[in-house]
Amino acid sequence: xxxxxxxxxxxxxxxxxxxxxxxxxLRGISFAVYPGxxxxxxxxxxxxKSTLLQHLDGLLRPQAGxxxxxxxxxxxxxxxxxxxxxxxxxxxxxxxxxxxxxxVADDVAYGPLQLGLPRDEVRARVRRAMxxxxxxxxxxxxxxxxGLSGGERRRAALAGVLALEPQVLVLDxxxxxxxxxxxxxxxxxxxxxxxxxxxxxxxxxxAMDEVALLADRVVVLDEGRVAxxxxxxxxxxxxxxxxxxxxxxxxxxxxxxxLVQAGLLPPSDALTVEEAVPLLESLVGQxxxxxxxxxTVSAS
Amino acid sequence: MSEFDVLRFLAIGQYLPSGSxxxxxxxxxxxxxxxxxxLALMLLASPTRALLxxxxxxxxxxxxxxxxxxxxxxLRPLLPLFVIALVLQVLFYPHREAVAAGSLxxxxxxxxxxxxxxxxxxxxxxxxxxxxxxxxxxxxxxxxVSDITHGIEGLLRPLQRLGFPxxxxxxxxxxxxxxxxxxxxxxxxxxKAQAARGGDFGRRQGGIVQRVRxxxxxxxPLFLAALRRSEELVEAMxxxxxxxGKGRTNLVRLQLRPADAVALFLVGxxxxxxxxxxxxxxxxxxxxxxxxxxxxx
Numbered sequence: 366x367x368x369x370x371x372x373x374x375x376x377x378x379x380x381x382x383x384x385x386x387x388x389x390x391l392r393g394i395s396f397a398v399y400p401g402x403x404x405x406x407x408x409x410x411x412x413x414k415s416t417l418l419q420h421l422d423g424l425l426r427p428q429a430g431x432x433x434x435x436x437x438x439x440x441x442x443x444x445x446x447x448x449x450x451x452x453x454x455x456x457x458x459x460x461x462x463x464x465x466x467x468x469v470a471d472d473v474a475y476g477p478l479q480l481g482l483p484r485d486e487v488r489a490r491v492r493r494a495m496x497x498x499x500x501x502x503x504x505x506x507x508x509x510x511x512g513l514s515g516g517e518r519r520r521a522a523l524a525g526v527l528a529l530e531p532q533v534l535v536l537d538x539x540x541x542x543x544x545x546x547x548x549x550x551x552x553x554x555x556x557x558x559x560x561x562x563x564x565x566x567x568x569x570x571x572a573m574d575e576v577a578l579l580a581d582r583v584v585v586l587d588e589g590r591v592a593x594x595x596x597x598x599x600x601x602x603x604x605x606x607x608x609x610x611x612x613x614x615x616x617x618x619x620x621x622x623x624l625v626q627a628g629l630l631p632p633s634d635a636l637t638v639e640e641a642v643p644l645l646e647s648l649v650g651q652x653x654x655x656x657x658x659x660x661t662v663s664a665s
Numbered sequence: 666m667s668e669f670d671v672l673r674f675l676a677i678g679q680y681l682p683s684g685s686x687x688x689x690x691x692x693x694x695x696x697x698x699x700x701x702x703x704l705a706l707m708l709l710a711s712p713t714r715a716l717l718x719x720x721x722x723x724x725x726x727x728x729x730x731x732x733x734x735x736x737x738x739x740l741r742p743l744l745p746l747f748v749i750a751l752v753l754q755v756l757f758y759p760h761r762e763a764v765a766a767g768s769l770x771x772x773x774x775x776x777x778x779x780x781x782x783x784x785x786x787x788x789x790x791x792x793x794x795x796x797x798x799x800x801x802x803x804x805x806x807x808x809x810v811s812d813i814t815h816g817i818e819g820l821l822r823p824l825q826r827l828g829f830p831x832x833x834x835x836x837x838x839x840x841x842x843x844x845x846x847x848x849x850x851x852x853x854x855x856x857k858a859q860a861a862r863g864g865d866f867g868r869r870q871g872g873i874v875q876r877v878r879x880x881x882x883x884x885x886p887l888f889l890a891a892l893r894r895s896e897e898l899v900e901a902m903x904x905x906x907x908x909x910g911k912g913r914t915n916l917v918r919l920q921l922r923p924a925d926a927v928a929l930f931l932v933g934x935x936x937x938x939x940x941x942x943x944x945x946x947x948x949x950x951x952x953x954x955x956x957x958x959x960x961x962x
Contacts, residue, residue, distance in 0.1 A: 385681075385735070424857050447863060455861040463858040465885035475882065479863030525862060 368435075369397035370533050370565050371421055371453065375430035378416055382428070390416040392589040393430065398533060400563030405580030405597065407570060409611045412586040414537070414569040415458075421535050421567060422453040434533075451480060454531035458538045460522035461515065469513065469521050470495070470506035476529045494528035495521075498554055516547035520554075527558065534558070535567040540575060548572075552579060577601055577615040577636045585610065598634045617641050624648070679802075680809040683730035687807045691925045692816030698932045699804045705939050706793050706800075712785055713942050715792035721935060722799040731806045739802045740795060747791055754790075758783040769959055781959050811917075814839045819919045832910030844894070851890045855883050 378391040390413045398404050406414050419425040420432050423439050423446045432439040434449050454476075457463065466472035470491055477487040495502040498520040505513075505521070513521060519539075526534070539555070540548040552575060559566050570576050576583060576597070583600040585593035587610050593600050601607070604614050604622055614622065617638055624630040629648060635641045682688065687695070706718045726736050760780040764770045769781035808816065814835050821831035859882045 384738075385732070419857065422861055424861060447865075450861060450863055457854065457858045457861070460858065462890060463855060463862075463882075463886055465882045475859075475864070476862040479865065529863065 367400055367563075369399050370435065370563075371398040371567075372433045373397065373417075373420070373430070376417070376420060376427050376432060377429035378420065378425060379428060380416075390589055391420075394586070394589070394591055395430075396584050396591065396594060398565050398567055400532075400565055401559075402581040403559060403566045403568060403579050405568050405570065405576035405583045406586060407573065407576055407583060407612060408586030408592070411588075413589040414586055417586065418455060418535050418537050418567065418569055421533070422455045423449045424455065447480065450531075451529060452531055453533045453535060454526045454529045455535045456523060456526045456537065456539060458541060460526075460539075461518035464510045464518060464522055464525075466510060468506070469500070469508050469510050470502060472510055472521065473524045473528050476525055480529070490528045490530060491524075494524040497527055497558060498524045499550065500524065516543055516550070519543065519547070520551070523551075523554075532563070533565045533567060537569050538571065539568070540570070540572060548575070555579070573601075573613060573615040574617075577617070585612070598636055601636055602634045679735070679805060681729075681731055681735070681806040682809075685729045685807070686924065687725065687729040687803075689924060690807075690928050691919055691921050692808055692812040693819045693919060694921070694925045694928050695804065695808050696813070696816040696820065698928060699800050701932065701936065703797050703800050705936065706796050709939065710789055710793045712789045712792075714939055715789045715796065717939065717942055718796040719792060719799075722796050722803065725803055726799060726806075729803060729807050731803065735806075736799055736802050739798055743794060743798060746794070750791060751787060754783055754787040755779055758786065769956075781956075784959075810839065810842045813842070815915070815917060815919060818915075830910075832913065836910070840898070844891070847894070848887065848891060852883065852887055855886050859883060 374395045376391050376394040377389075379387055379389045381387050394413070394417060396404070406417065408414055416425065420427060420439070421434070423434075423444070426442075427440045430440075434452055437444050437449055437452075439449065464472050466475065473491045473494055474487050477490045482490070491506070492502045495505060500517060500520055505517075510518065510521065523539075534555070536555075540551055543551065555566060556579065558564065566579075568576065568580065580597045583593070583595065583597050584591055585600060585607070592610055593603060593606060601615060601618055604618060607614055613619070615636065617636060617640075621630065621633065621635060621641060621644065625632050630644060633640075633644060635644060702718070702721070706714065723733075726733070755777075758780070760770075760778040760783050763780040763782040764778060766782075770778060772779040804813075817838060818831060818835035821829065821834065825831040864882055865879075
């Protein structure tokens with residue numbers, strides 16, 4: 366395995382330390398992000414996901430433990446954050462709220478301009494980034510930012526971050542508030558993006574189905590600590606552990622789980638609809654099912 | 666320590682529900698008591714009154730069970746002001762005249778003269794500022810947003826009959842007070858989001874136009890967010906039957922209780938004490954004590 370793009374060890378962080386309002390958000394987190402992978406970060410609200418993400422690009426500095434981006438140590442005050450942010454780019458929740466320029470291309474150009482790049486390079490990056498999100502610069506560059514639809518504005522905000530051409534893209538709930546088609550489009554473009562070069566994605570989400578679909582590895586947080594870690598298959602196979610943490614399993618696992626409980630299927634680690642289909646087809650073939658009581662899967 | 670934690674030093678503005686006897690007073694009494702106290706300090710400043718003010722403020726903070734550390738932390742934003750005041754006093758106070766008139770020359774270093782009177786004047790001013798900050802901290806610690814607005818509305822209600830828009834004003838106040846922390850959080854989010862894109866808001870160089878341009882990524886979205894929230898708020902209020910202040914009654918009816926009467930009486934006593942403490946033997950003894958401190962130092 367090659368060197369990690371980001372390595373976190375023993376990370377601790379408390380908000381408002383020393384005041385009556387102190388809250389310990391992270392209590393010793395360790396994990397790493399390797400080139401080419403998608404790491405999903407899941408956990409109940411308040412488990413520290415957002416706090417953790419903000420440490421990955423230096424918005425927050427560790428109070429204890431280390432965060433290394435390549436060879437840059439984020440615990441060191443002297444580290445140049447600009448250099449960090451050319452490698453790790455963070456997209457916040459509801460990123461369309463951060464658009465401030467009148468025209469789309471100007472907003473996408475904000476990041477590269479802040480990096481001090483020459484105009485030609487900025488223009489080229491804007492073009493590449495807008496193409497990557499499906500908003501070609503020729504058509505959308507001169508459109509008013511407030512004139513785009515919600516999904517288009519979100520993609521424009523993503524373009525603004527992709528224009529930094531990072532190695533690691535960190536996303537905080539990127540699909541929240543999008544309609545199903547918007548979600549599919551966004552996931553498709555992220556998958557396209559990460560397949561190029563040795564890029565990695567860190568994705569914090571409540572949408573288990575998406576994480577199950579896209580993530581190679583999953584880290585489960587609970588109250589500031591890593592509760593579970595492993596490949597997506599390993600983690601989502603632990604239905605009981607996830608339920609104990611108050612997390613709902615992806616829909617596919619819930620359905621299969623109910624069928625396993627009714628004794629109709631052997632346990633499996635199928636994670637996606639594609640993998641579940643052959644298993645369900647095998648059921649349909651059986652003629653002796655009759656009236657079998659299947660526990661109901663509660664609607665989520 | 667996060668450079669983005671904007672609400673950190675707002676010790677003024679933090680409600681601390683400790684259930685003390687002060688918390689349970691009628692909000693109008695809280696408001697008028699503290700307002701009179703602060704006015705008295707600012708209009709009738711003198712060394713003895715400033716000291717008395719400090720003692721009373723600390724006593725009230727203790728009665729309200731506000732931790733001393735919390736109150737002291739609220740003074741931190743004032744420190745630059747204190748330094749400026751010190752410099753101004755040293756430079757612009759007529760020290761030489763004061764020394765000629767009998768005041769102590771605390772510092773005589775070449776052309777620079779600092780008189781005892783000047784220092785006492787400075788000390789009084791600073792102490793009065795500290796007292797006022799403590800009072801504001803006290804007010805917000807014992808009265809939360811709804812308390813304050815009920816209090817203001819209650820005090821202004823008699824004026825409503827004269828056509829004064831008391832209700833609209835207190836509504837504006839509620840909404841403003843409620844929005845400040847919300848917009849503060851929004852600003853923090855924007856600061857982080859734009860910083861994550863490489864935005865640098867710490868730089869002080871560049872002409873005025875450049876520096877204003879640099880804040881646009883924060884101001885534009887913040888304004889948009891504020892407008893968006895206002896629209897949502899208006900819709901929410903109207904869909905719950907809000908049609909303006911005419912004929913509107915409150916769930917919480919303010920009634921003065923015995924504790925309030927006691928509080929008002931004590932405020933009256935404190936007021937008298939305030940007026941009296943500068944006339945007569947009290948002043949002499951305190952002044953002597955201060956003089957003794959300065960000469961002894």
